[in-house]
Amino acid sequence: MLIFFFLTMKRFLLQIHTGVKKGLLTPTLPDHLIKLHNNLSIRIFRILSGISLLLILTKKLDYLGDGLLYFGVLLFCTILSILFSVYLIFLTYHRIKYMRKVFKKRMY
Numbered sequence: 001m002l003i004f005f006f007l008t009m010k011r012f013l014l015q016i017h018t019g020v021k022k023g024l025l026t027p028t029l030p031d032h033l034i035k036l037h038n039n040l041s042i043r044i045f046r047i048l049s050g051i052s053l054l055l056i057l058t059k060k061l062d063y064l065g066d067g068l069l070y071f072g073v074l075l076f077c078t079i080l081s082i083l084f085s086v087y088l089i090f091l092t093y094h095r096i097k098y099m100r101k102v103f104k105k106r107m108y
Contacts, residue, residue: 026102028095037091049084052077 027034036042055061056077064070 028099029091030094030098033091033094033098045080045087046084049080049087052080053084056081 029037056074061070061074061077064073
């Protein structure tokens, strides 16, 4: 009885190890989207969009005053934040679509 328990536990731990290993090594996006995501211009866009989103959320733009500069920077940050949100929704949609495809392919 005790030997059966240890063998079952060993098999269970081996399955967990295999699952974690496959989960970490399986990409979550297709190759062409990974290349796009790692592109230098997209990286700069992601950094600027993240900074502009943080500036809007923390209200650090209020230090610019009430002049034309404030509204210009606020408009620029808002447009970047909206584009960044659309980019993230696009990536999330394609990530879900690709992972469904990967899971279906591996089940059969």
